[in-house]
Amino acid sequence: MGACISARGRVLAIVDPVALKASLSSDTTVQIYLTELGYFDKQKGAEVVQTNNFEQIGQLEISPERPYLHLKFGLSTYLESQNNRYAYMLEGKDDDWHFLGTQPELNISRLPPGKYRLLIKGVDFRNNWTSTPLAINIHAREFFYKQPWFYLLAALPFIAFGLIWARNKQQEARRLEKEVALRTRKIRDDKAVIEQQAAELRQLDTMKSRFFTNISHELRTPITLIKAPLEHLIQNDGTSLESRIRRSLSMVLNNAGKLGRLVEELLELSSLEAQKATLKKTSTPLVLFCRQLFSAYESGAALKDIDYRFHTELEEEAHFLIDRKRLEKIINNLLSNALKFTPNGGKIRMSLTRENAQLLIDVQDSGRGIPPEDMAHLFDRYFQTRRDDIATEGGTGIGLALSRELALLMEGDLTVESEWGAGARFSLRFPAIVAMPTEDSRAFVPHIGDTTEGERAAVIAAAHPTPNGSKTKILIVEDNPDMQEFIHHLLAGHYECILANHGAEAWTWLEEEDPRIMDIALILSDVMMPEMDGYTLLEKIKAHERWQLLPVIMLTARSAEEDKLQALRMGVDDYLLKPFSPAELLVRIKNLISNYQVRKEIASREVAPVGKIDIEFAAEFAPANQIWLQEVESAAKEALKKEIKLTAAFIAGKVFLSERQFARKLKKLSGLTPNEYIQEVKLQKARQLLEQQVYTTVNEVARVSGYSSGSYLTRIYQERFGKKPGDYF
Numbered sequence: 153m154g155a156c157i158s159a160r161g162r163v164l165a166i167v168d169p170v171a172l173k174a175s176l177s178s179d180t181t182v183q184i185y186l187t188e189l190g191y192f193d194k195q196k197g198a199e200v201v202q203t204n205n206f207e208q209i210g211q212l213e214i215s216p217e218r219p220y221l222h223l224k225f226g227l228s229t230y231l232e233s234q235n236n237r238y239a240y241m242l243e244g245k246d247d248d249w250h251f252l253g254t255q256p257e258l259n260i261s262r263l264p265p266g267k268y269r270l271l272i273k274g275v276d277f278r279n280n281w282t283s284t285p286l287a288i289n290i291h292a293r294e295f296f297y298k299q300p301w302f303y304l305l306a307a308l309p310f311i312a313f314g315l316i317w318a319r320n321k322q323q324e325a326r327r328l329e330k331e332v333a334l335r336t337r338k339i340r341d342d343k344a345v346i347e348q349q350a351a352e353l354r355q356l357d358t359m360k361s362r363f364f365t366n367i368s369h370e371l372r373t374p375i376t377l378i379k380a381p382l383e384h385l386i387q388n389d390g391t392s393l394e395s396r397i398r399r400s401l402s403m404v405l406n407n408a409g410k411l412g413r414l415v416e417e418l419l420e421l422s423s424l425e426a427q428k429a430t431l432k433k434t435s436t437p438l439v440l441f442c443r444q445l446f447s448a449y450e451s452g453a454a455l456k457d458i459d460y461r462f463h464t465e466l467e468e469e470a471h472f473l474i475d476r477k478r479l480e481k482i483i484n485n486l487l488s489n490a491l492k493f494t495p496n497g498g499k500i501r502m503s504l505t506r507e508n509a510q511l512l513i514d515v516q517d518s519g520r521g522i523p524p525e526d527m528a529h530l531f532d533r534y535f536q537t538r539r540d541d542i543a544t545e546g547g548t549g550i551g552l553a554l555s556r557e558l559a560l561l562m563e564g565d566l567t568v569e570s571e572w573g574a575g576a577r578f579s580l581r582f583p584a585i586v587a588m589p590t591e592d593s594r595a596f597v598p599h600i601g602d603t604t605e606g607e608r609a610a611v612i613a614a615a616h617p618t619p620n621g622s623k624t625k626i627l628i629v630e631d632n633p634d635m636q637e638f639i640h641h642l643l644a645g646h647y648e649c650i651l652a653n654h655g656a657e658a659w660t661w662l663e664e665e666d667p668r669i670m671d672i673a674l675i676l677s678d679v680m681m682p683e684m685d686g687y688t689l690l691e692k693i694k695a696h697e698r699w700q701l702l703p704v705i706m707l708t709a710r711s712a713e714e715d716k717l718q719a720l721r722m723g724v725d726d727y728l729l730k731p732f733s734p735a736e737l738l739v740r741i742k743n744l745i746s747n748y749q750v751r752k753e754i755a756s757r758e759v760a761p762v763g764k765i766d767i768e769f770a771a772e773f774a775p776a777n778q779i780w781l782q783e784v785e786s787a788a789k790e791a792l793k794k795e796i797k798l799t800a801a802f803i804a805g806k807v808f809l810s811e812r813q814f815a816r817k818l819k820k821l822s823g824l825t826p827n828e829y830i831q832e833v834k835l836q837k838a839r840q841l842l843e844q845q846v847y848t849t850v851n852e853v854a855r856v857s858g859y860s861s862g863s864y865l866t867r868i869y870q871e872r873f874g875k876k877p878g879d880y881f
Contacts, residue, residue: 183228184238184274184282188257190222194293211289219263219292226256227274227282235277242290244268265294375415378408400641403634417550420481420558429561433473435587439466441476442504442513445483452491459499466504472511473585478558482566485551486515486578492682493519493576510564511584516577522570530568531556555580623648624745627669629658629677629689630707639676642734643741655684659692662699672702673745679708690724701751703744707732739874751823777821783807784818788833791858798834798858800826834858835872838865842880850877 157166190201194215201222202209214221227236239249240258245268252258258272273285296302382405386398393401420429446462453460490500498518505512522530529535533553552566559566564582626643629652630636640649650669652658655677661669675693679686686706693699706727726740787806791798803826804814815826822829838857847853850862859865862877870876 181228182274182276182280182282183284184225184272184286185228186223186225186286186288188222188224189288191220192218209288211291214263214290214292216265216293216295219265221260221263221270221290222257223259223270223272223288224257225272225274225286227276229276229280232277236274238272238274240270240272242268243271249273263290263292265292265298267291375408375412379405379412382408396641399637403637407634414550417481417554420554431475431478431561433475433585435471435590436474436476437468437589438470438472438474438511439464439468439504441474441479442483442502445480446487446502449487449491453500456491456494456496456498458491458494458497461500462502462504464504466506469589471587471589473587474582475562478562479582482555482558482580483513483515485555486580489551490515490517490519490576493517495519495683506584507581509584510581513580514577516575518575521572521574521576522568523572527568527570531566624674625650625669625672626741627652627658627661627672627675629655629675629681629686631678631681635678642737646738647741654681655686655689657683659684659689662693662696665698673748674741675702675704676741677704677706679706701748703748705737705740705744733875736874739872743872747823751821753823780807780817781821784829785833788830789837792834792837792856795856798830800830803830831868832872835869838869838877839873842877845880848881850881853877 186206188201188203189206189209190199191212192198192215193200194213194217212221225238227233229236234254236256237254238252238256238258240252241249242264245264245266268290270288270290271285272288273282275281382401386401386405442464443462450460487500487502494500494517500518501514501516503512503514503516505514523537526535526537531552533550535553556566559580559582562582564580567579567581568576569579570576624647626647627650628636628639628643630639631654636651636653640651643649650661650672652661658675658677660666677686677689686708690704690706693702693704703725706724707730708727725744728737728740784803784807787803788798790796790806791802796802800811800814804811807814809817811826818824818826818829824832834857838853838859841847841853841856847856850866854860854862854865857865866877
């Protein structure tokens, strides 16, 4: 191969290809060169492509709007350049090199913001890497709102707020420390007061228990002096007494026994509270004992048509050590409650079984059950119910509390399961201590509850009243058989009495317009009754078109003023507190029936003219008439309050009528003349003052009620209410 000669001006170059190839093949030094650079220059506002003077580049300023970069490069070796390979790395951003293969150019569309160097290296086909990589200093700008200074500026308000908040928290902490110190001192002072009050309450509780114990003991003597002579009289002279007198004496004896048992319960509670009660266990044939207690209530269950059954799995002759007196109280309480709350046609089950080392007595009924909110308090003393929509049953709230405490005393427990509306199940568990029969193991006579023949006769009489068409009819609503029989005995000589055992039964007759009660002239009702109490019955009566004008007298043992106001607001015509005077009751019934009959007579005279259609509008205008009567009542009360002389002319002026028009309308709606109405208003005012004992003399009451003298008030008050004003003092 020959040499290559090249001439350039005066220079003659002779190149030996063989020697040149050998020189290039033996040279292992490889360098990399930049051949083209392209980027967006923000100052010029255009893309710049540079192919020379790369040594003057310095630091590239890359705009954040167009952060791209385009590079071309090559190696210093010309041998097999198509096999050269390249790699790049962003120093400070990348942890390793990015290989580009044989492509001698690099395009980066989005450079990361910051200051760093772009390093590019290459390797020839002999794997000789460039000794020094190509380095380009880059400053890729970031948007201003991503700059640290912008973040700091944006954070300044929050920092300021945080500093202010921290300062306020410090001030609040100091204030709270002062408040805590102040409250701590107050708590210490309150604690001392509370401890003192607690000690006083404990002392008062001790005094209360002592008072109940003492008064219970004191009551034993008069109760004994009531029961013993009556028992002696009935046993020795009962056959010679009239049946009416004998029934009355039996009723007194029975209720004296109830009072005695209530006293015993109070004494038992006091003994349990003082932890002085002890058990007196005797060998007892338990099946016979429970069956006799259960049988005592069979007559009461039969009267209500209740499916009443007793079941046991124990042997008849099985004897156990029990405290007969305490167990008898528990079973009587559970059975009497079941009978009280089970409706007609329901069912009651009592079972006696043994579960391992315990005896189990279950009493289950199909009554209304127990509300869920009452379950936790059912065994609390004096608790009855938290619900306002349940009829007021009466009672003391002692029975279940005493039964539970007696069960605990017997080393057992009394529990309850109930679903509202589906009955209740009471379970008594106590240790099964087997005993041998003894001579006196059968010598017991368990108390047979409160059901007597007198009560049975009264309930039967209630279900089948004796008709007597010649007397005015009265509907008596009373759940206590003795009280029912007493009222019937008291009124039977004057009126024909229809007896209902509770409010629900009375309302059924009224709502269905039973023929027996269609012509009654008055309703005499107790307040606290099962199934439907007196208040509910009164509300339904006053809302019924046919019966709303029928006079109603409430008998109640609740003397609180709010109970009286509740009955008056609901429209009761009169009320009497128990115990009441028979003469007072007769007088009030007579006056109310007389007024009612006058109103009926006036209404009967209003006959439609012959030949015209009789259209009844009473129901439509009844509310307007009631409003008018309320306006008349308000006018009368205003006169008494302001001590203005109460006259017909004054009231007529208040309702914008002449005296004649006022008298005619008042007579039509109330059955009273203006003078009779004014007299009634003044008497009711006097009655209110006397019952509340606002004044201490009859003359003061007379003056405030609009009467000129106390003697005149005494005379007319006794005629109206059957009781003298002086009896209240």
